[in-house]
Amino acid sequence: MNRRPVFLITMLCFGFAFFYIPIISMMVYSFNGSRLATVWGGFSTKWYISLLSNRQVLKAVILSLEIAVLSATVATILGTMAGIAMARFKRFRGRTLFSGLVTAPLVMPEVITGIASLMLFILMAEYIGWPATRGFTTVTLAHITFSMVFVTTIVHSRLVQADEAIEEAAMDLGSRPWQVMKDITLPVISPAILSGWLLAFTISLDDVVITNFTTGPGTTTLPILIWSKVKLGVTPDINALATITVVIVGIGVFTAGWLLNRAEKRRELDIQLAYQANQ
Amino acid sequence: MSEPATNIGAKVAQFPRAAALAEKEPPFIRVEGVTKRFGSFTAVSSVNLEIRKGEIFSLLGGSGCGKTTLLRMLAGFEDPTEGRIFIDGQDMTDLPPYERPVNMMFQSYALFPHMTVEKNVAYGLKHMDMTASQRADRVREMLALVQLSDFSHRKPHQISGGQRQRVALARALAKQPKLLLLDEPLAALDKKLREATQFELMDIQDKTGTTFIVVTHDQEEAMTLSSRLAVMDKGRIMQTGTATEVYEYPNSKLVAGFIGSINFFEATIRDVRDDVATVDAPELGATVEARAIPGLSPGQPITLAIRPEKLTISRSKPEGPNAISGKVRDLAYFGKDSLYRIELPSGRVLSINSVNSRRVGENERVADWEDAVWLSFDPSSAILLKD
Ligand SMILES: Nc1ncnc2c1ncn2[C@@H]1O[C@H](COP(=O)(O)OP(=O)(O)O)[C@@H](O)[C@H]1O
Ligand SMILES: [Mg+2]
Numbered sequence: 001m002n003r004r005p006v007f008l009i010t011m012l013c014f015g016f017a018f019f020y021i022p023i024i025s026m027m028v029y030s031f032n033g034s035r036l037a038t039v040w041g042g043f044s045t046k047w048y049i050s051l052l053s054n055r056q057v058l059k060a061v062i063l064s065l066e067i068a069v070l071s072a073t074v075a076t077i078l079g080t081m082a083g084i085a086m087a088r089f090k091r092f093r094g095r096t097l098f099s100g101l102v103t104a105p106l107v108m109p110e111v112i113t114g115i116a117s118l119m120l121f122i123l124m125a126e127y128i129g130w131p132a133t134r135g136f137t138t139v140t141l142a143h144i145t146f147s148m149v150f151v152t153t154i155v156h157s158r159l160v161q162a163d164e165a166i167e168e169a170a171m172d173l174g175s176r177p178w179q180v181m182k183d184i185t186l187p188v189i190s191p192a193i194l195s196g197w198l199l200a201f202t203i204s205l206d207d208v209v210i211t212n213f214t215t216g217p218g219t220t221t222l223p224i225l226i227w228s229k230v231k232l233g234v235t236p237d238i239n240a241l242a243t244i245t246v247v248i249v250g251i252g253v254f255t256a257g258w259l260l261n262r263a264e265k266r267r268e269l270d271i272q273l274a275y276q277a278n279q
Numbered sequence: 280m281s282e283p284a285t286n287i288g289a290k291v292a293q294f295p296r297a298a299a300l301a302e303k304e305p306p307f308i309r310v311e312g313v314t315k316r317f318g319s320f321t322a323v324s325s326v327n328l329e330i331r332k333g334e335i336f337s338l339l340g341g342s343g344c345g346k347t348t349l350l351r352m353l354a355g356f357e358d359p360t361e362g363r364i365f366i367d368g369q370d371m372t373d374l375p376p377y378e379r380p381v382n383m384m385f386q387s388y389a390l391f392p393h394m395t396v397e398k399n400v401a402y403g404l405k406h407m408d409m410t411a412s413q414r415a416d417r418v419r420e421m422l423a424l425v426q427l428s429d430f431s432h433r434k435p436h437q438i439s440g441g442q443r444q445r446v447a448l449a450r451a452l453a454k455q456p457k458l459l460l461l462d463e464p465l466a467a468l469d470k471k472l473r474e475a476t477q478f479e480l481m482d483i484q485d486k487t488g489t490t491f492i493v494v495t496h497d498q499e500e501a502m503t504l505s506s507r508l509a510v511m512d513k514g515r516i517m518q519t520g521t522a523t524e525v526y527e528y529p530n531s532k533l534v535a536g537f538i539g540s541i542n543f544f545e546a547t548i549r550d551v552r553d554d555v556a557t558v559d560a561p562e563l564g565a566t567v568e569a570r571a572i573p574g575l576s577p578g579q580p581i582t583l584a585i586r587p588e589k590l591t592i593s594r595s596k597p598e599g600p601n602a603i604s605g606k607v608r609d610l611a612y613f614g615k616d617s618l619y620r621i622e623l624p625s626g627r628v629l630s631i632n633s634v635n636s637r638r639v640g641e642n643e644r645v646a647d648w649e650d651a652v653w654l655s656f657d658p659s660s661a662i663l664l665k666d
Pocket of ligand 1: 317322344
């Protein structure tokens with residue numbers, strides 16, 4: 001082992017501090033007994049209790065979870081299909097264009113995606129009369145479109161690493177393409193699909209910009225609620241609300257990362273064992 | 280062939296059944312004028328093959344010559360651009376892989392990583408009309424065949440490379456296919472394991488009676504394993520035959536050079552009488568006699584080819600028509616045999632392989648460095664090649 005470079009460690013600490021101190025202080029102040037956001041008034045969980053009795057907040061939390069679950073599920077189905085198409089159908093016409101179009105939203109500014117989604121919904125309402133109003137449906141649709149990309153990317157990269165011959169072997173042993181999908185492809189990429197779902201879920205749960213463009217009156221998600229409350233000043237109950245969001249999102253991201261990492265580790269171990277066995 | 284048996288000929292004698300079947304039965308597998316093009320690139324070019332039931336047939340050729348592509352067309356993973364494929368009299372050309380009575384052992388083994396050894400072997404059986412207990416029996420039988428009964432509950436990553444190879448074999452054999460395709464089945468194993476597995480493979484083929492087509496780039500492997508083999512180059516089949524036929528009677532410089540080592544000389548036909556041709560070989564510094572091939576005429580340029588082990592080395596001028604003089608340039612002693620490199624008066628260097636059949640001391644060798652020696656060969660051992 002060589003000595004860890006001190007400079008890098010220091011930079012890493014500063015980076016983490018810069019990123020996490022605001023979040024940690026927010027979490028700490030969510031247990032503040034005082035009404036003033038910046039004055040410590042002793043430990044208390046009263047803001048959490050008051051949140052639980054706040055119908056507006058509860059409604060927003062439930063709405064956010066509904067949208068996140070629904071959009072993540074649909075995005076996972078569509079994203080997985082797109083990922084499989086990109087990885088397995090090597091020679092279809094316009095493949096390069098297709099993969100470019102699928103991954104472009106990854107780097108598209110959210111404001112653009114938001115405006116574009118809004119424009120589409122307005123035009124659709126005008127010409128086909130659906131969706132008539134903006135709200136749950138439009139927000140969910142917009143979330144599906146932009147979180148699907150992440151699922152596609154994760155599934156695609158997993159499939160590219162997997163040996164395509166195992167799918168051919170299954171077909172060779174008598175399975176039709178749909179059986180191969182069910183028996184071989186999906187089980188092999190299931191960790192990637194699961195972590196794709198979790199990522200789509202957390203992306204939807206904490207989105208402000210695109211939701212802001214595509215939502216309508218009466219459809220207030222949790223991040224939008226926090227956003228509008230903050231305009232009236234930071235209060236401890238907002239800290240509590242934000243803390244809850246951070247915890248849910250954190251669990252989602254952590255689990256997704258852990259699943260992918262575990263699958264990766266296992267694969268590395270397999271390769272290592274295979275190598276040793278051949279020695 | 281009534282030629283004197285060589286070490287290769289002895290190996291062929293291991294296939295009495297294939298030899299017996301050779302005459303009687305119509306071909307079990309027929310490949311008719313199969314061509315495969317990828318865009319403008321021709322990977323397989325007008326291949327014709329006839330393979331009999333119960334054979335181990337090898338496709339031998341260098342990397343990129345189209346062996347895998349031909350195998351994949353037999354399995355149904357690639358559609359031939361032209362030509363047709365028949366198995367047991369049935370036209371398979373347009374059937375998808377899952378409807379062919381053919382199974383394949385992949386070069387990467389392609390085991391299902393999320394299934395145990397047992398589940399891997401059982402996978403193909405779920406599409407067959409069998410009861411659960413028949414299935415379990417078949418899996419047990421297959422695992423016993425490849426000696427993996429104790430590993431049935433392991434996952435592929437928990438067993439060694441050699442064991443994985445045998446799981447792949449058991450899985451491909453479980454459905455009792457009419458034809459088993461093996462793509463470089465031994466390439467991933469180390470040398471020692473490879474030799475042991477060769478014989479195991481032949482043993483399993485003998486027990487099951489399945490027709491095998493084996494792809495390999497290793498000529499020794501092809502000769503050991505197969506009843507017959509086809510030498511491929513650039514998508515074409517150059518020659519088909521038993522190991523003996525291909526080794527002793529190559530039809531081209533390419534086949535002669537690919538299988539075993541050989542000395543080539545530019546020569547001209549002087550005269551042809553019955554089955555003996557007299558050949559002027561200025562590089563050998565002599566006029567020699569060789570077994571004639573059809574269609575020779577005096578004055579025709581030709582390639583004379585002699586395998587190193589067909590040459591005899593001696594100190595005095597031997598009797599007979601084919602005597603050449605030279606000088607020992609190099610000498611390598613391998614114990615059971617020695618390799619000599621002889622420089623001829625023309626400057627050409629020629630390889631000779633000589634079996635050390637007598638035990639001799641350091642100073643009693645047939646020839647030593649810089650010694651003047653005589654080389655001779657039987658006319659029937661010299662090969663004439665038109666290209
Ligand atoms: N799907 C494909 N598309 C284009 N070229 C291919 C494809 N498959 C094989 N080839 C080409 O065909 C040639 C023969 O390949 P292959 O049959 O795999 O050779 P071998 O197994 O004898 O090494 C190679 O030059 C390879 O690049
Ligand atoms: Mg190959």
